Amino acid sequence: MSDVWAGIAGEFLHLYPRGCRILAVAGADAARSRRAADDLAEALRAAGQEVRRVHSADRDEQALRDDVVSPFRAAQEPAVLVVSGPGILLGATARGMWNFAVWQLEGDEPPHTVADAIVDMTDPDAPTRRFADYCAAPAAWGA
Secondary structure, three states: OOHHHHHHHHHHHHHOOOOOEEEEEEEOOHHHHHHHHHHHHHHHHHOOOOEEEEEOOOOOHHHHHHHHHHHHHHHOOOOEEEEEEEHHHHOOOOHHHOOEEEEEEOOOOOOOOOOOEEEEOOOOOOOEEEOOOHHHOOOOOOO
16 A cells, blocks of 8 residues: 555544545546545555445436435445546535545646645556645636
8 A cells, every 4th residue: 555545544534533424536537546546445444444435437426426425424324435536526516525535647637626635646556645836726727
């Protein structure tokens, strides 16, 4: 397990230590977000968390909300739901579903301004955390 994923898991658990929590891992490449989310889920399990994993490649936000997020919240289990998929997961109407969001990118792809954490997956076996200067970005950039 990478130190990057362990660090993000620790940050998430510091902010959301218990209860029913939902984390999104999104990016321009939905398949790449699946790998990132699997690695993050592994780090959360290593930190003693009960983790559920879902991948949404079809971009159907309403189905994701109705079939995955709402039932998970209704169950009120002390667990973390990690959802991976395309960038639309951080779109204007979807971003409110998540307690925490990770944007994964590769190389020179732009980061998403609403992400809580940004991870460069150019080398999936050695991801790196990126920190963006959003003060210099236009308000709608990456949204």
